Amino acid sequence: MSDDSRLPAEKLCGRCQEVQPAGEFHRRARSRDGLQAFCKTCHRASKRQWRAENPERDRASSSALYQANREAILARHARWRQEHREQTREKNREWREKNRNRIPGYYLKHAYGITFDEYQTMLMAQEGKCAICREPCKVHSRLSVDHCHETQEIRGLLCLRCNSAIGLLNEDPSRLRAAADYLARSRR
Template identity: 30%
Template sequence: MSVKPCRDCGDLLPLARFPRHRSSGDGRTSRCRACSAARRKRDHDPSRERERRLWRAYGITGADYRAMGIAQGWRCPVCGERPAAGGRLVVDHDHVSGLPRGLLHSTCNAALGLLADDPAVLERAAAYLSRTADLRAQVLG
């Protein structure tokens, strides 16, 4: 019976305790089944996944995200509301520099993106909405 050491725990185990792997010399992985399962569980932890996504997409850590949320009082600076129960604020970033600007509701973030992140367009949209609100008040009032 052939044995080999596990790369993680170091135990000398029979080859049958290692998952199959075609490209390795002995046809088995370098980690035993127990260590492979523990590694898979650790690597697919949702909080670690979120940390990796934040770092990859925006260059910030989970601590940076929480600091931004605390600084904003966990409210969206566009609409002033808190996220719904179980929801979260998303990272808004400048599309030119890539730097994060703050945390917004996903709908508020999408609205800014659809208006091309252009303050002039946003001001025209606000003026348009004000005019239509005045018209509605005249018709209904």
């Protein structure tokens, strides 16, 4: 039934046995009155209980539904974020404040595939110093994770200057040697 005038004004919930306004029930075209048997509150409680009792089936069902509708879901989320920019920014800001100590770990895992503990182990192995210039890390900065851009293999931790220098010289050893020779010649 799609005609609202044919819906009853009120209905008895089959679960909580309370008479509720029709707006408190989900629609169901196959039922005689066009409404679900349980009110929305009871329906949510029933779904919650089923999920708690069947976590594997729920996970599989949710995953299958997401995979089948992935593009539409992502587009809907992007559209919502676009329409609610300020709300999104505020929520992100609140999350960052609450999880300040977790952020480096997320970035390291996403960008380089290492955990924050692995980064700390590398830092301790290098005695908190840059792998090239051996200068200690400044108080409010971190050493950069140096990696090969072709193989993604991590080479070590570098200070911003050394990491920038090898990046500007395209990570080319012959250019780096030529730069070192140039500097050595100019000091004579």
